[in-house]
Amino acid sequence: MSSAPGSYYLPNPSAWPIIGSIGLFSLLLGFLLLLNEGSAGPWLMLLGACIIVVMMFGWFGKVIHESESGMYNEDVGMSFRMSMLWFIFSEVMFFAAFFGALFYTRALAVPWLADTDILWPGFEGGWPTAGPKGPMPIEADTPVSDPAAQFSTIGPWGIPVLNTFLLLSSSITVTIAHHALKMNSRGNLILWLGVTVLLGVIFLYFQAVEYHHAYSELGLTLGTGVYGSTFFMLTGFHGLHVTIGAIMLTVVWLRCLRGHFKPDNHFAFEASAWYWHFVDTVWVGLFVFVYVF
């Protein structure tokens, strides 16, 4: 029996979820062992990651297959779109926690510490800071000789502003690709989507360069007090999201090559594009609050 128009597709029982759970569990268990000196840790993590990748291929493959064979009606597509938006909202809240931590430390905690002369005599506060016991900040982008005593930050007007430019343009190119898809202009779609992924990859490359610079020359690491903590956690989680977004877009790009998606039905494309815009917006927040101010 085939799908009747207007009826909501209900999938059969599926083993992919439980496989995903097993993958997630071994990934985390492996991480746990890694953190607590268990030798099996990395292997379990690898196993978990592999299971998750297999799960994604299997699960999404099935969805793609169902979608391509026309089993989904409008409502199913709507459900997918809504869930993606709410998922992105949850991601926004995840970043909000870290931005909150940044604002809290800068606006409240560090000034309070600076006022607590009994416990921290001589600590001036200010931003950037690695706290009363951490190394002292010096001018941005200045190589330091003694990382135990000093650290330097990354100024906004070098790589960061370039990266802002890269990501913003990639938001434009993905929109161009979207229009091309709606116009059913395959060539343009593939071209501009490809450019988007490329811009994302370049962004990641620059970020890696920046991290390397910070660790090797600026004395700025994850352990450089709250400055290092907030800096690397925010930019790091953002980078992770760019990576995920880029992978999503790559998969979509490959599917475009295969001729998937219709001008009026292309959920995976939309979802990835939304995700990409979200990642972009977060970056603008980062650029403003982490780098510039």
Place this chain on the structure above:
Amino acid sequence: MSPFRVSTAVALAWSGAALSVAPVPANAAWGLNLPTPVSPIGREILELHNLIMLICLIIFIVVFGFMFYSIYAHRKSTGREAATFAHSTKAEVVWTVIPFIILIGMAIPSTATLINMEDTSKSDLTIKVTGYQWKWQYEYLDHDVSFYSSLATPREQIVGLQPKGEHYLLEVDNPLVIPTNRKIRLLVTANDVIHAWWVPKFGAKKDAIPGYINELWTKVETPGTYRGQCAELCGKDHGFMPIVVEAKSPEEFDAWLAGRKQGSSLEHAAATAAAKQWSESELMARGEEVYAHCAACHGVDGKGLPGAFPAIAGSAVATGPVEDHLTLVMDGKPGTAMQGFKGQLSDIEIAAVVTYQRNAFGNKAGDTVQPSQVQSLR
């Protein structure tokens, strides 16, 4: 502060409620309401508490008066048909607005009390209070007096080998001493994790946050001994770090302070101790006493608590190079419960306890540590 005193009414209401739970044999100590305060803030809080509770009680009786009347009178078994109304804008506005007004009525006295509580200016005496796992340190900032205060109840009482004393768990070796009728400002902080300094009868509670200082003030009117407990979960022995405050008349307090100043400083003890060469048996005997400081974590038998606190018996540190052992005990290990003891123990005490650890519980390092060696590491 509050417009009327309602303690009696409320106490009656509470006891009524309590009686319905279960009658208990009378015991002088237990109470149904907040303990009788001995400070102005404590009194304001009690009045506020009674006021709010009375308001809540009245609303409660009214609302559930309606409900129980309905339960009684509107039973189906009385053969009645249900009404069909489902809405009444008038009623809904009324029961939105009236609670709002009641709340404003509550907020006003609360705000006043709060502002008063937070005003630590113009104090007569400042004491710094530091929470440790699991003891308190008191420093009289302008008087160069400082001491630690920890639980005095013997272990035998806790595990039931001895009958429990009157102030079971609420007694310490060195109580905090304060003068009555003086505004005392307490600067509260902690060394390791968060604790909270609390004496119920003062109406004074403040979290002790490592790295930060919180202020609170109190003014005790009646001389006496007041007891409280740490009020923030701080690990294994959170239940065993009481607070005892002795409020003395200002004259007695001054006398106490003067007596305390002499011979209280660690340097004094250090000078006498360093002059002498200590024998192993002296060190071991002394060390066993001092080890009480360590037993909370490392166990009386030196076996620790696997996973949380390492054993001293067979420990690589306690049988390894003596310098490492000394540095660890003196400076502690940041990020763990192992605190630095150089501020708490004198040279001889550290020397003794390290010697003890190295040669007890089956450890056979065989060496001894002299106070002079500790001093050189300070």
Place this chain on the structure above:
Amino acid sequence: MATADVAHHEEHHHHPSGVMRWITTTNHKDIGTLYLCFSLSMFLLGGLMALVIRAELFQPGLQVVDPHFFNQMTTMHALLMVFGAIMPGFVGFANWMLPMMIGAPDMALPRMNNWSFWILPFAFTMLLSSLFTAGGGPAAGWTLYAPLTIQGGMGVDMTIFAIHMMGISSILGAINIIVTIFNMRAPGMTLMKMPLFVWTWLITAFLLIAVMPVLAGAVTMLLTDRHFGTAFFDPAGGGDPVMFQHIFWFFGHPEVYIMILPAFGIISEIIPTFSRKPLFGYTAMVLATAAIAFLSFIVWAHHMFTVGMPLTGELFFMYSTMLIAVPTGVKVFNWVSTMWRGALTFETPMLFAVAVVFLFTIGGFSGLMLAITPADFQYHDTYFVVAHFHYVLFSGAAMAMMGGAYYWLPKWTGHMYDEKLGKIHFWLTTIFFNVTFFPQHFLGLAGMPRRIPDYALQFTEFNVISSIGAFGLGFAQLLFVYVIVKCVRGGSKATDTVWEAPRGLEWTVPSPAPYHTFETPPKIA
């Protein structure tokens, strides 16, 4: 109908049976059942830990457990109850009831629905096995305050990862619920026609998506502080331990409403049925729920009045917290008005509903007292708080679930439960609940701190009573299990409407509800 119209299902070739049916199911009713069973087992396990706590507190002195293990029990008890019993329990209700209430064939994303359940057993395996590691499980309270959680061993890491997994599960579940409600309603089921249980869940799901990621962020910072040298909560590096509390409670306070709003929904279904009268003030109920949800985001620091916030902060959080009494009051008044001049009968679900309104309000009032900042300095971290939250959590959330279970069990199983045993269960639960927790108010006022394994002598009497009550309460729950099992096994046949004249689409389908309901959307009047 269920067998005739299966057009939009895949070919029916591989429907696994046995265990695999439950592991791979995509059916909302199966998944609902899984959630409910899971919730019940966590409730028993968490309750068992509460009994360990109460056994130790029966007498002053240390008799049963050592202090370190006691702290693990407190922490684990709360984590199991909050994340294992209450939250999944309500998701179980949502799975069973939402599609039926809005006339949908199933949840919007059935495979994801399966996944959000099947993450949980793994999460709790991780959490519970921490008890068996060296150093034991988490022992810093369910609030996991830094820096106490920076100490601690591998068990803390396991808790962190378990919370990550629970978070994923909750977020996926909540997304599914929102999308189902927005996208799967039968034609004619407008938002303002939805049963109140649907409304409360819609808002709860929104809260979940908004705050679970924040909790994930908080525990992630804990993890990096523990292992990767960050200094979020370390003052020496410029961080602040109190920041953990701010982030935690930004999650934590909405979380307590996540645990009560669906309960309000259930109560709002039960009371009209047994009053034989429509719910009073439907619109106001919806608005009040939304208002509570909104306010829940701006009151979090009322858990932290003693941490030394600036005065303005304390005032702000005091006022905003007090405001919550207004919309909650609206709800209480509306329930009472629903009963007013109805034709009341008191079957077990109604007994539970009435008790919930009554007892929750006691908890609400003690909450209001806690909101009064100066007074909270006295109550904070005492048994007064413990009494408060068990009144809202046990007699609010848990008893509402029990009422809901009695209310819908006949629909789920097709059998009537044993009314007499149900009533006995109700009375035992209510009485022992009060014996357990009412005296804790006095303990708190008299100055007994929470989270202590041993106490001073003046606290003895009430602790004795409380412990006796707790054991009674525990055994009463075994009766609950028995009633459920008995009802699942058999019993007199339930009619389609079950009760006299309940409102709602779920009562238009047969009892037990067929495996697939509403494959063709029902007509909404």
